[in-house]
Structures are given as structure tokens and as C-alpha cells.
Amino acid sequence: MAVQSKHFLNDSSSLVVESLEGLCAVNPQISLDAPNKVVHLPSPNRSKVALVCGGGSGHEPSHAGFVGDGVLTAAVCGNIFASPNASQVRRGIELVDNNKGTVVIVKNYTGDVLAFGLAKEQYAALHPDKADQVKFVIVGDDVAVGKTQGDIVGRRGLAGTCLVYKIAGALAHRGGSLDEVYDIAQWVSSRIATIGVGLEHCHVPGTAPSGSHLSATEIEIGMGIHNESGHERLSPAPPLKELIPKLLKMLTSTNDPERSFVPFQGTNDRVVLLVNNLGGLSELELGGIVGQVRKNLDAMGIGIYRVLSGSFMTSLNMPGFSITLLLLPSYNDSSAPSSALLLSLLDEDTNAPGWKWSSKAPPSAITRATPVSSSAVSGQAKRPSQLAFLDPQEFTAAIERACKQLIAAEPEITYMDSIAGDGDCGLTLKAGASGAWAFTSEITRR
Numbered sequence: 001m002a003v004q005s006k007h008f009l010n011d012s013s014s015l016v017v018e019s020l021e022g023l024c025a026v027n028p029q030i031s032l033d034a035p036n037k038v039v040h041l042p043s044p045n046r047s048k049v050a051l052v053c054g055g056g057s058g059h060e061p062s063h064a065g066f067v068g069d070g071v072l073t074a075a076v077c078g079n080i081f082a083s084p085n086a087s088q089v090r091r092g093i094e095l096v097d098n099n100k101g102t103v104v105i106v107k108n109y110t111g112d113v114l115a116f117g118l119a120k121e122q123y124a125a126l127h128p129d130k131a132d133q134v135k136f137v138i139v140g141d142d143v144a145v146g147k148t149q150g151d152i153v154g155r156r157g158l159a160g161t162c163l164v165y166k167i168a169g170a171l172a173h174r175g176g177s178l179d180e181v182y183d184i185a186q187w188v189s190s191r192i193a194t195i196g197v198g199l200e201h202c203h204v205p206g207t208a209p210s211g212s213h214l215s216a217t218e219i220e221i222g223m224g225i226h227n228e229s230g231h232e233r234l235s236p237a238p239p240l241k242e243l244i245p246k247l248l249k250m251l252t253s254t255n256d257p258e259r260s261f262v263p264f265q266g267t268n269d270r271v272v273l274l275v276n277n278l279g280g281l282s283e284l285e286l287g288g289i290v291g292q293v294r295k296n297l298d299a300m301g302i303g304i305y306r307v308l309s310g311s312f313m314t315s316l317n318m319p320g321f322s323i324t325l326l327l328l329p330s331y332n333d334s335s336a337p338s339s340a341l342l343l344s345l346l347d348e349d350t351n352a353p354g355w356k357w358s359s360k361a362p363p364s365a366i367t368r369a370t371p372v373s374s375s376a377v378s379g380q381a382k383r384p385s386q387l388a389f390l391d392p393q394e395f396t397a398a399i400e401r402a403c404k405q406l407i408a409a410e411p412e413i414t415y416m417d418s419i420a421g422d423g424d425c426g427l428t429l430k431a432g433a434s435g436a437w438a439f440t441s442e443i444t445r446r
Contacts, residue, residue, distance in 0.1 A: 013206065016078075023064055024039070029042075039075045046100075049100045049102065049178050050172070055106065056226070065353055072352070080206075090126075093119060103134075104134060140157050145231075159276040163192060191262055197321065198318055201213045215235065223320065248300065254266050272325070272326040276310070277309075278315045307363050402433075411426065
């Protein structure tokens, strides 16, 4: 599969700032410090805890799209796939300076941890009276990185980070203390697991066009959001009904020595489900993925208490998706925040443009329309008498030959219709021929 290497832009060097300017045009309730690439609330409530996050650009809407009441107070943006420097981050912390404290949330990548950690230390040195008012949360939710490898580099931070700062940000908005906001962010971070899968790598604007990294039949499980190599390649690409169970096993396993990161019990587990578009999937495909994940979780006996879907943390134009599960606390876990509190914080409204609509309720039971019997149709036309054929087998064979020819001609018909019409004629005829072929095959087997 070829990597899409064409982009709409003026110049790759100015793309990040121009994109942030566009975001501020969409949401006039936020401001941009352009030299430092910091998006922030212009007049944050100084009596409430602030949340700061950030990292390299190219993951939109993360993180600038989540600046708003009840989520992030500021987001510090680097160049594409590059960490911001410590001075940028320190500027972001200073812009949200307040009387209650700041929680800095960062994905577990070496550059981000170093830059944000150094900025925290610099801020403490410049403001010794507030040295203990900045707390640091590192999120690593990727299960593709096993424990052996993770001892060296740690688990990568992925879309689960968005759940961390949505829940923590809502608690801060309600007036939670610095310790309360920090503790809930740490708890959520410890209970999230994410796995991604891609059809191909993405292309970074301003870099040379690249060839295919995966063959036309391959997919890659565990691919990172910066084109990092994944855990496993599969060929041919399996259907969703085979792929999704494999991914969910990696997320929920209780006996995998490399990947049992989150304390699933195997029975009576309850989760929040986040299906994230990595940037290049159609809404049609994403809906099919959500539906399949829901079916498989139901079959596993895992209760789904919320479903979120859409683009939360992308990788430019990567054709892929990730699945995140937030394991809610068991009923008898008195040391954890209550499920009711976590869900209410997740459901709390925000004006951050990146946060997606949700039902604020568990998914309803799957129902299917009951077929209407032919006898129930009023005014039904009298069925015509069956036609007799001298050679029924030859008649059926002729239909099948015609259907096969029409199916084989679909690309040419589609091409011609894309010139003269709207490009759907070939696909429509193929669908009809496939249905007719299936029907005649069923009749023949009777």
C-alpha cells in the first residue's frame, strides 16, 4: 500500500503555527502564544488547578484541540513528531500560573519526558515558593511494548492519555485540590491499555516521499504514532471478526507475562471503550470497527459503560486505529475512586473542540428488525406461475457466467462511470450480480 505523500500546505516549516491559528479561529475562547506554540485559556480561573499537556505536533486534535474548560488549560506544541523544548514548556506553565497548582501530563516518550521534566525543574528554581505546586504525570498505555522491552524504554503514551486529562481536567474544573487531581490522573493512567493497528505508515510533510512499508496484503499490530515499528505483521489482513479478538486479548490478558499491565479479572470486568482513528480511516470503517469491538467485548462478558469514537490522537494521515480500554474499579475496591465519579467526570461537558460527542450512557442492547412474513403483507400480488426450462442446469450456469463477467468488469465500468457519471455504476452492478449469483447458487443446492 503506497504512502500518501501529498499535502495541502504553504510550507512545512510554518504548518504547525498556521494550524494552531486555524484552531483559534474555530474556537475564539482560546489564545495562542505563537513564538512558543502554546495554546491556552486566556483567562483561566486562578483558584483552580491547571492542567498542561503537549508534545510533538501531528497528533491532532491532541493536544491543542483539548484546551478548554474541563480538560486542558494549556497545550505546548513541538514541530511535527518533535518534542517542544523546555523553554516552550516553561512558558506554558507560566501562562497558567495559579494559586492552587498545576498538573503536567506527558506521554511516555524520551524527548517529551526530558523537556517537560526540565521545564518543571526550571519553573521550581525560578519560583521556589511554588516548587511543590507543579506535579508530573507520565502516561504509558501501549501494550504492544512488552514488559521485557518496557524495562528499557517504557510503554509508549497513546490515545489513553486523552482519558487521563479529560477525567482529571473535569475534577480540576469542579474545584478539586492539587493532590486530588494528581491522584486521579495517576489512577486512571494505571488502568488504561491501548493497542494500535495500521495498514501503512504515515508521511511527514516536508520529508521525501517514501515507498510502501507494508505489502498490499499486510497490516501491522502495535505500530507507533511516530511510525515506530509494531509488534507483529499479519498477512493476509484478517477480517475484523478475527483481528479484534486478537487485539482485545492483548489488552485484557490475565496470564500473558509480557502484557498483563492492567488488573483485569477475566469476569465481571467493566470498562470505558475508546476507539481512536489514527488519521486516515473513513467514518464508515471506524463504525464497523466500533461495532465489532462491542460484539467481542459482550462475548467476553466485559461490561461496556461508555463508548467513545473518533479522532482523539492521530498520526497525521495514518490509515489505522487504536483501541483503548479504561478498566473501572471493582465494587469492593475502596482504595479507588468510584465508578460513578469517574463516569460523571468523563461525561462532564466541555467546550474543547477536540472532545467528541458521547451518549453519556452505556450502549443499548443490539436489536434487529423482525422480518415481515409474506402473509402479513396486505394486498400482496399473486405470485406468478413458475417458468419451465428445457435445461434448468444450463439456465443456471448461464446466469452464473453472466454474473461472473459483470463482477470481473466492475473496475472498467467504474472507471467509465467516474468520467461520465458519479462512479457508482460498477459497484452497483457488481452488488446486484453478486446477489443474483448467490441466489442461484442457493437454489441449485436445494
